[in-house]
Amino acid sequence: MMETILSNLPALQVLLPLLTAPLCFMIRKQGVTWLFAFLATLGSFAIAIDLYREVMTNGPLSYHMGGWEPPWGIEYRLDELNTFIVLLVSAMATMTLVFARKSIEKEIAPQSFALFYTAFLLCFAGLLGITITGDAFNLFVFLEISSLSTYILISFGKDNRALTASFQYLIMGTIGATMLLIGIGFLYMMTGTLNMADLASRLPEVMDTNTVRAAFAFIIVGLSIKLALFPLHIWLPNAYGYAPSTVTIFLAATSTKVAIYALIRFIFTIFGVEFSFGGMPLTAIFLFLSILAVFSGSLSAIYQTNIKHVLAYSSIAQIGYMMIGIALLSTLGLGAGILHMFNHAIMKGCMFMALGCVYFRYGSARIEDFKGLGKTMPLTMAAFVVGGLGLIGMPLTAGFISKWYLVLAALEHGYAGIVIVITILVGSLLAVAYIWRIVEAAYFQEPENEPQGEAPMALLIPTWILALATIYFGLDTRLSVEGATRAAESLIGGGL
Amino acid sequence: MSIVLGLFNYWVVIALMMIGFYLVIATSNLIKKIIGLNIFQTSVFILYISIGKVKGGAAPILEEGTELYANPLPHVLILTAIVVGVATTALGLALIVRIKEAYGSINENEIREKGGTT
Numbered sequence: 001m002m003e004t005i006l007s008n009l010p011a012l013q014v015l016l017p018l019l020t021a022p023l024c025f026m027i028r029k030q031g032v033t034w035l036f037a038f039l040a041t042l043g044s045f046a047i048a049i050d051l052y053r054e055v056m057t058n059g060p061l062s063y064h065m066g067g068w069e070p071p072w073g074i075e076y077r078l079d080e081l082n083t084f085i086v087l088l089v090s091a092m093a094t095m096t097l098v099f100a101r102k103s104i105e106k107e108i109a110p111q112s113f114a115l116f117y118t119a120f121l122l123c124f125a126g127l128l129g130i131t132i133t134g135d136a137f138n139l140f141v142f143l144e145i146s147s148l149s150t151y152i153l154i155s156f157g158k159d160n161r162a163l164t165a166s167f168q169y170l171i172m173g174t175i176g177a178t179m180l181l182i183g184i185g186f187l188y189m190m191t192g193t194l195n196m197a198d199l200a201s202r203l204p205e206v207m208d209t210n211t212v213r214a215a216f217a218f219i220i221v222g223l224s225i226k227l228a229l230f231p232l233h234i235w236l237p238n239a240y241g242y243a244p245s246t247v248t249i250f251l252a253a254t255s256t257k258v259a260i261y262a263l264i265r266f267i268f269t270i271f272g273v274e275f276s277f278g279g280m281p282l283t284a285i286f287l288f289l290s291i292l293a294v295f296s297g298s299l300s301a302i303y304q305t306n307i308k309h310v311l312a313y314s315s316i317a318q319i320g321y322m323m324i325g326i327a328l329l330s331t332l333g334l335g336a337g338i339l340h341m342f343n344h345a346i347m348k349g350c351m352f353m354a355l356g357c358v359y360f361r362y363g364s365a366r367i368e369d370f371k372g373l374g375k376t377m378p379l380t381m382a383a384f385v386v387g388g389l390g391l392i393g394m395p396l397t398a399g400f401i402s403k404w405y406l407v408l409a410a411l412e413h414g415y416a417g418i419v420i421v422i423t424i425l426v427g428s429l430l431a432v433a434y435i436w437r438i439v440e441a442a443y444f445q446e447p448e449n450e451p452q453g454e455a456p457m458a459l460l461i462p463t464w465i466l467a468l469a470t471i472y473f474g475l476d477t478r479l480s481v482e483g484a485t486r487a488a489e490s491l492i493g494g495g496l
Numbered sequence: 497m498s499i500v501l502g503l504f505n506y507w508v509v510i511a512l513m514m515i516g517f518y519l520v521i522a523t524s525n526l527i528k529k530i531i532g533l534n535i536f537q538t539s540v541f542i543l544y545i546s547i548g549k550v551k552g553g554a555a556p557i558l559e560e561g562t563e564l565y566a567n568p569l570p571h572v573l574i575l576t577a578i579v580v581g582v583a584t585t586a587l588g589l590a591l592i593v594r595i596k597e598a599y600g601s602i603n604e605n606e607i608r609e610k611g612g613t614t
Contacts, residue, residue, distance in 0.1 A: 137573055137576075140577075141576055141580070144580045144583075144584075148580075148583055148584065148587060151587055151591070152587065155591060155594070160598040160599065160611075160612070161611065161612060161613045163591055163594050163595045163598055163612075164595060164599075164607060164612040164613045165613050166591055167526065167588065167591045167592070167595060168613065170584065170587065170588055170591065171520060171529060171533060171588075174533055174537070174584050175517075175520065175533070175536070177580075178536060178537055178540055181540050181577060182540055182543065185540065185543055185544050185547065185570075188547065188569075188570070188573075189547050238613045242613070
């Protein structure tokens with residue numbers, strides 16, 4: 001029995017949340033559904049830790065779904081990159097669920113709780129599936145599972161604008177996913193295979209055709225919509241801004257990261273560095289768009305009055321940093337990009353949780369609500385400031401580490417590198433500006449609203465775990481830097 | 497001649513794709529947007545099904561005397577994609593129902609006037 005379970009861990013990783021989802025839908029009892037969802041996520045997290053250790057010591061792992069040999073059957077392929085991402089996603093999902101129990105009481109109608117957890121688990125399973133699968137079409141299916149449940153999750157928002165935001169995302173997300181489908185179709189047309197490793201070995205023969213170039217373009221654009229690369233980001237601020245706090249935490253911490261993972265997988269593993277960056281002007285395009293993303297995201301963040309929108313625009317800028325890392329095309333740069341995915345997930349998770357605490361007390365998260373919060377909600381605001389310092393890139397926080405490696409990687413690139421370093425510096429200064437507005441309101445202004453007191457412990461504990469993690473990963477970088485570096489090495493050094 | 501007739505399926509795919517895409521962008525009616533999205537997705541279905549065609553190939557059923565089969569895999573893939581498309585349409589329509597309840601309109605411009613975010 002035990003052995004059967006252990007040998008099927010990669011499948012269980014995805015199946016656990018996927019099968020618990022309909023269970024939650026059928027039980028419909030408030031407390032029980034939370035417990036089920038939490039146990040499934042926790043189990044998934046435990047499996048992720050185990051698989052991460054396994055891959056780090058014994059190298060990549062291949063699991064054949066249903067015993068069918070690849071390339072015919074679907075292969076789950078675990079290497080240094082995706083176990084790292086799976087670990088991140090499942091850890092953040094667990095933290096989010098701890099936060100969710102109390103948070104959704106104020107934001108979602110009680111009769112929808114079971115539906116909420118069902119959609120949450122489906123979204124989680126989809127994200128894990130995208131990360132873990134070694135089959136290009138399977139990736140599309142999981143992408144749609146996670147996307148469809150994301151639209152549902154966003155539409156749970158109390159504000160009517162959550163509905164229109166969700167609809168807008170549905171239209172853009174479906175176009176993105178369909179473009180990915182077209183790209184995968186072209187690849188299948190040329191190679192007759194869908195397995196990623198098999199695609200990688202067969203593509204070089206047909207590389208010099210317009211079909212493959214078109215496939216590449218469709219896949220890059222499709223995934224860029226999903227990961228909200230400037231200028232394809234317009235769905236993101238509204239989706240983050242009007243979704244329930246719990247959903248915003250989860251999306252900000254995981255879903256764009258997983259889309260970036262998928263992009264890395266296609267660029268580095270399937271198409272290969274030579275084609276992606278040699279045959280196509282990808283470095284120039286990505287650098288140009290990422291630098292614009294940093295500037296436009298940070299500048300827009302300064303002018304928002306809804307703090308959720310501030311953080312959403314800041315996410316667009318941070319995605320810019322990650323993409324700069326990828327475009328730099330060195331082990332160091334790619335490592336910095338992956339590291340920033342990890343650190344940003346923790347910092348943004350922490351900040352959105354602090355926002356969720358404010359939202360729990362005041363029912364909104366406008367700048368006016370923050371006035372005087374330094375006195376009335378000291379613990380929440382302190383966590384917010386820690387996350388904010390991380391976002392700015394202060395030393396001793398996680399954000400500093402990834403920006404430091406990014407600067408080091410950029411300096412290898414001569415004049416272009418100097419432009420990137422300037423971008424990072426100016427981006428950080430702009431981050432100071434938009435974080436400072438909130439800090440100033442919280443600590444140096446008198447409250448306008450009736451003070452409501454500190455957030456409940458059930459919300460503060462997960463918030464502070466992430467706040468402490470922000471500091472911890474700024475001091476002890478063994479786990480994060482080693483994980484990211486080894487992931488980058490496995491990609492640049494030949495991949496799968 | 498063969499570039500038109502020989503690739504007829506693919507021309508249809510391109511035409512449908514552009515019609516669908518144009519509809520999604522140009523119309524302000526949310527239902528029509530969903531219809532556009534459907535046409536857009538359908539074009540991809542036809543693309544996949546066209547890939548699977550093998551000239552002179554029979555249906556992929558094991559049978560004595562038949563050597564050449566059409567490739568069934570793209571069809572299977574597209575069955576999955578059709579399910580995804582149906583789910584997307586259903587969800588989109590459900591959202592439109594709620595948008596209509598909330599804003600009293602399914603026209604993008606009117607919703608925007610009433611504070612929506614499309």
